[in-house]
Amino acid sequence: MRRRLIQSTLAVVLVVIAVFGVSLVIVETRTISSSAQESVDNEAVRIGSIVDSRLLGGENITPGMLADQISKDRYARVDIPGHPPVQFGDHPTGSVIRGKATGEQGEKVVVEERRSSVTREVGRTLLIIGGVALLAVIAAVLLAVRQANKLASPLTDLAETAERLGSGDPRPRHKRYSVPELDRVADVLDSSAERIARMLTAERRLAADASHQLRTPLTALSMRLEEISATDDLDTVKEEATIALTQVERLTDVVERLLTNARDPRTGSAVAFDIDEVVKQQLEEWRSAYRSAGRAIVCSGRNGMRAVGTPGAVAQVLAALIENSLMHGGGTVALRTRVTGNQSVIEVTDEGPGVPADLGARIFERSISGRNSTGIGLAVARDLAEADGGRLELLQQHPPVFALFLSREARTRKAPHTSRGDDGGDRPVR
The missing domain is CATH 3.30.565.10 (Histidine kinase-like ATPase, C-terminal domain)
Structure with a gap:
C-alpha cells in the first residue's frame, strides 16, 4: 500500500510538472527572445540618436567616438550618406539578433548580437526551472512517504487488532489516528471487542454456574441410585426411584434456569x-x-x-x-x-x-x-x-x-x- 500511495502521488506531481513546466519553459523562452530583440532594437535607436546629435554639431563620426556607447559583445555599423561606414565592436558570426534604426540625417544604424547569448540565458532559466521541479519532486516524495506511513501504519494496527479478536483476545485498544475514517473503523473494532468480551464472560460464567449448580442435584441423584442398588426391598426401590425422578426434574429445572439466565438474567x-x-x-x-x-x-x-x-x-x-x-x-x-x-x-x-x-x-x-x-x-x-x-x-x-x-x-x-x-x-x- 505504501508503494502504491508513493507511486500515485509521484505520478500526479510529475504530470503537474510536465504540464506546467513545459508551458513555463515555452513562455520563458519567448520572453527572453523578445527581451533580447527589444534590447537590440533600443540600442540601435539610441546610437542613431547619438549620431544625429553629433552630425548636427558638425562633428565627424569615428569608431572611437561610439565605441563606449555600445553594449559589450555587440556589433554596430553606421551608414552615413556621403561618408564611409563606421563600424565598432566584433562582428558576430553564425546566428545573430539584428536591430535596425534610421536617423533624421538619413543615417542607418545596425546593431547585432550573437543568438548564443540568448540561448545561454534560456539555459540558465531552464536550469532554475529544473531545480525547482526537482525540489518539488523530492518534497512530493517525502510528503507521500509521510502520508503513506500515516495511513498504512493505522491499517496495520487495525489488522493486528482484528487478528487478535480472531485469536480470542478481545481487549479493546482505544487507539485513534486522527483520521475520521480510520477512527470509525477503530471504534467499530473496539465495540466488537467489548461485545466479544461480554459474550466470553457470559459463556465462562454460564460454564462456572452450570458446574456449580448441577453438582448438588447430581450428587443427590447419585445417592438415590446408590440406595436403589444397595437394597432388595421393592417398596424402598419405588420410593427411592420416585425421589430420583424428582431429582431429575429438579436437574432439568436447573438447566432451564441456567439457560434462561444466560439469555436474560432478569427473565x-x-x-x-x-x-x-x-x-x-x-x-x-x-x-x-x-x-x-x-x-x-x-x-x-x-x-x-x-x-x-x-x-x-x-x-x-x-x-x-x-x-x-x-x-x-x-x-x-x-x-x-x-x-x-x-x-x-x-x-x-x-x-x-x-x-x-x-x-x-x-x-x-x-x-x-x-x-x-x-x-x-x-x-x-x-x-x-x-x-x-x-x-x-x-x-x-x-x-x-x-x-x-x-x-x-x-x-x-x-x-x-x-x-x-x-x-x-x-x-x-x-
Whole structure:
C-alpha cells in the first residue's frame, strides 16, 4: 500500500510538472527572445540618436567616438550618406539578433548580437526551472512517504487488532489516528471487542454456574441410585426411584434456569407458591448429608406462607445456603420462616464460626471465599434471587444469618407460629 500511495502521488506531481513546466519553459523562452530583440532594437535607436546629435554639431563620426556607447559583445555599423561606414565592436558570426534604426540625417544604424547569448540565458532559466521541479519532486516524495506511513501504519494496527479478536483476545485498544475514517473503523473494532468480551464472560460464567449448580442435584441423584442398588426391598426401590425422578426434574429445572439466565438474567417465571413445600423438599434432600456429617438440620417459624417467585430458583438458593453451612459452618443448621412487611423471609443460620470480618461486605462477589472453595455459590444464589425480584442478604456475621426476601402473594392465609419446645429450642417441622 505504501508503494502504491508513493507511486500515485509521484505520478500526479510529475504530470503537474510536465504540464506546467513545459508551458513555463515555452513562455520563458519567448520572453527572453523578445527581451533580447527589444534590447537590440533600443540600442540601435539610441546610437542613431547619438549620431544625429553629433552630425548636427558638425562633428565627424569615428569608431572611437561610439565605441563606449555600445553594449559589450555587440556589433554596430553606421551608414552615413556621403561618408564611409563606421563600424565598432566584433562582428558576430553564425546566428545573430539584428536591430535596425534610421536617423533624421538619413543615417542607418545596425546593431547585432550573437543568438548564443540568448540561448545561454534560456539555459540558465531552464536550469532554475529544473531545480525547482526537482525540489518539488523530492518534497512530493517525502510528503507521500509521510502520508503513506500515516495511513498504512493505522491499517496495520487495525489488522493486528482484528487478528487478535480472531485469536480470542478481545481487549479493546482505544487507539485513534486522527483520521475520521480510520477512527470509525477503530471504534467499530473496539465495540466488537467489548461485545466479544461480554459474550466470553457470559459463556465462562454460564460454564462456572452450570458446574456449580448441577453438582448438588447430581450428587443427590447419585445417592438415590446408590440406595436403589444397595437394597432388595421393592417398596424402598419405588420410593427411592420416585425421589430420583424428582431429582431429575429438579436437574432439568436447573438447566432451564441456567439457560434462561444466560439469555436474560432478569427473565423469570415467577408464580405464587407455598414456601413450606420448598423448605420441606430441601430438608428431605439434605437430611441424609447432615446425618452423615453428624449434624442436624431443622426448621421453625411461620407456616402456610406463600410467596411470588420461581420455586426451582428458590430451591437452588436455599440449597446453596444449606450447602454453604454444611461446608463452612458448624453445629445445627436452622431454617426459619417469617414475615416482614409485604415480604416473606427465609433465614438460614448455623452454629459455626461465621463469616470473616474482611469478607462480610464482599461475600456475594464471585471468586470470594474464605475456605478455598470456588466462591460461586453465593454469587449465583444472589443472581437467582434478584431474577425473581427478591434479594439475598447477610444479616449477621457471627453467627452467620443469611436471609432470602421474597414478595408475598397478594392474599395469604394466616397460620399460627410453630410452638417452641420445652427446652426453648426450635422444633423441627414435619
